[in-house]
Amino acid sequence: MRFRSRQVISLSKLESNYKNLRSICVDNKIIFMVKANAYGHGVVQIVRHSVEKLGITEFGCASLGEALQLREELYDLEFEIYVFSDVQVELRECSEIYLNRRIVPVISNREDLEFILANKDFDNFPLFIKFNTGMNRLGLDMDSVDEVIKSIKLSGRKSIYHLMTHLSSSSMPITKNKRNILQFENFEKIKNAFKSAGVEFEYSSISNSGAIEQGAGLEETHVRPGLLMYGPSSLLPQYSYLSKWKGEIISKLETYVISFFEVKKGQPIGYGATPCPSNGHVAIIALGYGDGFTTRYVGTHLYHGEIKGQVIGRVNMDMAQVFFPEESLPNLNVGDTFTVWDHSVDKFADFCKEAKIIPYEVFIGLTQRVPKRYS
Ligand SMILES: Cc1ncc(COP(=O)(O)O)c(C=O)c1O
Incomplete structure (x- = not known):
């Protein structure tokens, strides 16, 4: 848990x-x-x-x-x-x-x-x-x-x-x-x-x-x-113009920042020592494949507010790395909440498209270690 x-x-x-x-x-x-x-x-x-x-x-x-x-x-x-x-x-x-x-x-x-x-x-x-x-x-x-x-x-x-x-x-x-x-x-x-x-x-x-x-x-x-x-459209992205659907994702996936630090271009990060693509910052978030945040999410873009980051390196069992290049430094501190997806259908659809995974699987993939809270 x-x-x-x-x-x-x-x-x-x-x-x-x-x-x-x-x-x-x-x-x-x-x-x-x-x-x-x-x-x-x-x-x-x-x-x-x-x-x-x-x-x-x-x-x-x-x-x-x-x-x-x-x-x-x-x-x-x-x-x-x-x-x-x-x-x-x-x-x-x-x-x-x-x-x-x-x-x-x-x-x-x-x-x-x-x-x-x-x-x-x-x-x-x-x-x-x-x-x-x-x-x-x-x-x-x-x-x-x-x-x-x-x-x-x-x-x-x-x-x-x-x-x-x-x-x-x-x-x-x-x-x-x-x-x-x-x-x-x-x-x-x-x-x-x-x-x-x-x-x-x-x-x-x-x-x-x-x-x-x-x-x-x-x-x-x-x-x-x-x-x-549950929110998403089921149409393939190229047919979204046919959809009358105006729903919202009913859930948000929230985690927090365990560690946040500056990195230099080429600096190796985590398992596999993946080199950072440029100078910037890395946020270590408390989600890994043990939570259903799978290795397929490497390369997807995640947002802190309007600031766009990218999942880099290998996803671990308990953690993942989100990279922010130096030109888009988010206002993030250790302990801050980091939202992987929120109620936006469009952002969720982009996330699924980048990960090449269908929305059904993203939801169902979350494991029991991630508690559900109802509001
Ligand atoms: C027989 C049947 N009807 C309806 C549905 C709902 O499908 P969807 O989630 O695409 O709306 C399913 C889902 O698997 C199904 O098996």
Whole structure:
């Protein structure tokens, strides 16, 4: 545990991102994706705030373990939880949890579907079905749609609860990218097959962040935002002009300066004895790869106020070096707070671009050693 490095999470920024989302998806219901510890922001606090203050009632996890943690720690709140990837419904200990703890698996393969349809205990259980429309990861094969419908009918059901698919390329233009066009078309075909077979689906969804911020898929009842809610746009930088998103990063990553000293051009710094590129100053900050501040961040630019520094040398387990050339000397002293990222979406996007890392991974990469503080 660090004492002066922390991820400060602003719940009011989460609230303003939600308002921003609402300005795009005025009427859609929301499944807020909170897998991987709410994308590294602390799932319990994020879900509590979302239920109590934002009125969100549906959440998406990856695993049953994540869902169960929410049920157990937020037993006082009423909300729905869906498990999207490793549902393991055929395991007795898992199916009992689904049946008893109000957690719904999203069915993505025939075996799980047949298991649920054949199992009397699941007779009144809401069916959430995800089709593969071209992402080729999880999802029922769309060529099997007629057989799936037949199985559903044979089991005596006349409807399913939620029909969904997931996009592979929503960080690219929805109306121009061939894969996106194909996936939307395929989803239409699947919906039509259900309709013409007389099997109703109460709800449907296709859009995650990249599609939502392009205003796509809003004709479905639901949208499933993840990343946007935490601030960043999900579009590739070259397509940012397509985004309607005006959010802010909900967290700040703060550390402090352990040491600050003058250096000369060529002076070796830290492990590997990397020579300083010019005369200037080096700040040693209290974050290293042990905190999730990885070696990939070498070369990225970080700011102290408006003064731009650069991560140089090797990132260590516990520390990293930020270099400021002599023409841009920051007003920094040992013990001062140093902010790696703040609420600025643009600076965060630049940081990700320089590090060649996607925003998802930056958030999720922070380790337990960095405490989370909520404001
Ligand atoms: C099925 C599904 N829907 C929605 C999302 C949310 O995606 P994003 O964070 O890009 O909004 C995810 C995330 O992985 C997902 O797997």
